[in-house]
Amino acid sequence: MSHVEIEPAVSQLHVEGTAVASEHGTLADGGEVRGSGSIFIQMFRVFMQNKLAVGACLYIFFVVMLCIVVPQLYPQHYWATAGADYGSSCYLPIGSVTGNPGNAAPNAAHWLGCTGGFDNVGLLAYAGRFSLMIGLLSAFVTMTVGTAYGIVAGYRGGWLDSVLMRFDDVFLSIPVLYLLLLVITIYGQGLWSLIGVIGFTSWFGVARLMRSEAQLLRNREYAQAARSMGATGRRVMWRHVLPNAVSTMVTAGTFALGDAVLTLSALGFLGLGLRPPDYDWGTMIQSASSGFEQGWWWTLWPVAFIFILFVLSTNYIGDALRDSFEVRLQER
Amino acid sequence: MTRYLSQRFAALFAILVLISVGCFYLVHLLPGNPAASILGVTATPQTIAALDRQLGLDKPIYEQYFIWLGHILHGNLGIATPSRVPVTTIIGQSYKLDVELIVISQFIAFLIAIPLSVYAARRPGGFLDQATTSTSFALFCLPSFIIVLWVVNLFTIHWHTFPGPGTNPFPTGGSWLSNIGTNLYVMILPSLVLAIGSIAIYFRLLRSEMVFTLQEEFITVARSKGLTTNRILWRHAVRPSSITMLTSAGNNIALLITGLFIVEVKFALPGLGSELIGAIYANDYLTIQGIALVAAITVVVVNFAIDMILPLVDPRIARA
Numbered sequence: 134m135s136h137v138e139i140e141p142a143v144s145q146l147h148v149e150g151t152a153v154a155s156e157h158g159t160l161a162d163g164g165e166v167r168g169s170g171s172i173f174i175q176m177f178r179v180f181m182q183n184k185l186a187v188g189a190c191l192y193i194f195f196v197v198m199l200c201i202v203v204p205q206l207y208p209q210h211y212w213a214t215a216g217a218d219y220g221s222s223c224y225l226p227i228g229s230v231t232g233n234p235g236n237a238a239p240n241a242a243h244w245l246g247c248t249g250g251f252d253n254v255g256l257l258a259y260a261g262r263f264s265l266m267i268g269l270l271s272a273f274v275t276m277t278v279g280t281a282y283g284i285v286a287g288y289r290g291g292w293l294d295s296v297l298m299r300f301d302d303v304f305l306s307i308p309v310l311y312l313l314l315l316v317i318t319i320y321g322q323g324l325w326s327l328i329g330v331i332g333f334t335s336w337f338g339v340a341r342l343m344r345s346e347a348q349l350l351r352n353r354e355y356a357q358a359a360r361s362m363g364a365t366g367r368r369v370m371w372r373h374v375l376p377n378a379v380s381t382m383v384t385a386g387t388f389a390l391g392d393a394v395l396t397l398s399a400l401g402f403l404g405l406g407l408r409p410p411d412y413d414w415g416t417m418i419q420s421a422s423s424g425f426e427q428g429w430w431w432t433l434w435p436v437a438f439i440f441i442l443f444v445l446s447t448n449y450i451g452d453a454l455r456d457s458f459e460v461r462l463q464e465r
Numbered sequence: 466m467t468r469y470l471s472q473r474f475a476a477l478f479a480i481l482v483l484i485s486v487g488c489f490y491l492v493h494l495l496p497g498n499p500a501a502s503i504l505g506v507t508a509t510p511q512t513i514a515a516l517d518r519q520l521g522l523d524k525p526i527y528e529q530y531f532i533w534l535g536h537i538l539h540g541n542l543g544i545a546t547p548s549r550v551p552v553t554t555i556i557g558q559s560y561k562l563d564v565e566l567i568v569i570s571q572f573i574a575f576l577i578a579i580p581l582s583v584y585a586a587r588r589p590g591g592f593l594d595q596a597t598t599s600t601s602f603a604l605f606c607l608p609s610f611i612i613v614l615w616v617v618n619l620f621t622i623h624w625h626t627f628p629g630p631g632t633n634p635f636p637t638g639g640s641w642l643s644n645i646g647t648n649l650y651v652m653i654l655p656s657l658v659l660a661i662g663s664i665a666i667y668f669r670l671l672r673s674e675m676v677f678t679l680q681e682e683f684i685t686v687a688r689s690k691g692l693t694t695n696r697i698l699w700r701h702a703v704r705p706s707s708i709t710m711l712t713s714a715g716n717n718i719a720l721l722i723t724g725l726f727i728v729e730v731k732f733a734l735p736g737l738g739s740e741l742i743g744a745i746y747a748n749d750y751l752t753i754q755g756i757a758l759v760a761a762i763t764v765v766v767v768n769f770a771i772d773m774i775l776p777l778v779d780p781r782i783a784r785a
Contacts, residue, residue, distance in 0.1 A: 299479065299480075299483070303480055303483045303487065306480060306484070306719070306761060306764045306768070307487075307719070307760070308760055308761075308764060309719070309723065310722070310723040311756075311757055311761075314741060314742070315753060318748075318753065319494060398608065398610070399723070399726075399727065402730075403726060403742060415610075418610065418611065421614075422731075425618060426617070433611075433614060437611050437614075440611075441607060444608070
């Protein structure tokens with residue numbers, strides 16, 4: 134959801150994450166890791182020592198593979214008519230039927246049961262495609278807009294910085310979901326409009342982060358050297374400041390991905406996510422909620438499990454990335 | 466102190482002006498002509514032009530803004546399109562509910578988070594600390610829309626401990642005492658769901674600050690004076706540690722308003738969130754505008770109030 138409000142607490146988590154890492158001898162004064170190999174190998178080594186983050190990477194790889202492969206295993210017409218047949222009879226043979234014809238408990242043919250006539254494994258992977266795609270692309274929009282805005286404000290400084298940051302303050306003071314709902318009213322609930330809407334309403338925190346990064350980097354020796362050789366402000370910003378801010382961007386981007394998937398699901402829960410035949414995990418959770426109250430636990434648990442673990446994984450990976458970039462910060 | 470106050474007031478004023486411009490301009494961003502959508506299918510170019518003139522939509526945009534601002538300052542937010550009810554009436558009813566939800570949830574959050582974090586910080590790495598820290602991490606990561614499904618299922622459908630979704634939180638029959646009782650009984654479960662995220666955030670912030678504070682020298686002095694552990698924890702350590710938590714409570718209000726939507730939708734409570742979603746489905750621009758304005762002002766004013774409280778908790782802030 135909104136990245137910035139969570140920030141203090143998240144950064145608290147990082148503090149503890151680092152503490153745990155140093156208990157395992159990972160980051161003890163940075164002394165132990167400063168061994169052989171290039172800086173990237175050192176960073177990789179620090180990252181690999183964080184077992185939780187490695188597990189999270191494997192999990193995300195598993196989910197991505199699931200989303201790519203599984204829908205291919207289902208007959209094509211099944212997906213073409215998904216949504217049109219929602220809630221009525223379905224194309225797949227369903228075992229024991231309870232109440233609604235489309236809802237069956239997990240059995241040998243359908244490992245995770247069926248919801249509204251659809252096999253849960255297939256539906257999870259199909260919805261995952263949309264969730265991951267929207268998450269990735271809107272995180273990309275968030276990072277692009279936030280980075281450009283933050284670097285300009287931080288590098289230029291002065292009145293431009295003050296004005297840009299006051300606007301950022303105002304946006305930050307508006308609850309993000311309000312902003313989202315308002316923009317959705319204007320642009321609708323399609324795939325591309327959701328990507329734009331989520332992307333353009335979540336960059337305020339990133340802008341703030343990148344601003345402080347640019348303020349730090351513009352006074353480095355290489356930036357001063359470039360300026361003294363006559364480079365324009367634009368060149369220094371995009372050729373010298375931006376590449377050196379990549380570590381911050383990657384970390385922030387990982388959190389942005391998790392936040393975007395979370396936001397999309399919250400919208401789906403409120404009935405403002407994708408419309409059938411398009412599906413995302415939020416829409417699945419929303420359609421599961423009525424069945425769940427009738428005791429159909431399999432409609433909610435698989436999607437809740439896969440989705441919470443995904444968001445959790447992005448947070449773990451972000452933490453680990455931050456730790457491994459610390460190595461580089463010490464070199465700088 | 467005067468300088469601190471005047472700075473805060475100037476910032477408050479600037480942000481309020483920007484918010485008002487934003488909310489005003491918002492309606493102009495929306496697709497379609499407001500007059501056409503108010504009149505609906507029966508609109509003709511003549512009636513649209515007449516209504517434009519009546520609403521002042523034919524004037525230049527900056528003039529419209531000041532006219533609108535004048536209306537707002539007189540407490541006139543316009544009349545909702547479908548129901549023909551003044552927007553202020555709609556907002557007034559739902560706002561009451563939201564304020565109650567937020568107040569109860571924050572009360573619960575502080576009541577749980579403060580003692581837990583104080584005792585967890587007493588022995589960092591001890592059993593209580595590890596148990597509470599990992600629990601709070603789990604709570605922090607659970608999205609409220611999944612918690613709410615589990616909680617409703619468990620407490621209203623399985624155990625019938627609390628009234629189910631859709632119970633009226635403001636009953637009119639019965640004595641005032643029983644009305645309040647019913648009200649609290651209905652509100653306790655939604656508030657609890659809303660509080661869970663806050664508990665996790667407050668616990669983490671206060672705990673880590675407490676761990677730092679307890680290593681300071683004045684704590685050693687207090688200990689060598691022979692004060693009891695409880696007195697040191699509660700009288701000496703909590704106050705200087707609570708600044709981060711209080712500041713985050715201000716930021717948290719925006720997050721809570723997001724949580725309100727989810728809770729209101731699931732418990733079918735008539736708050737601002739349900740009203741906004743209804744207004745969005747009905748293309749009711751004035752209600753959307755009014756709710757956005759009220760929500761943004763609430764966030765800003767709460768943050769301002771916390772800025773005012775901070776120097777009382779820690780006088781060093783105003784001097785810096």
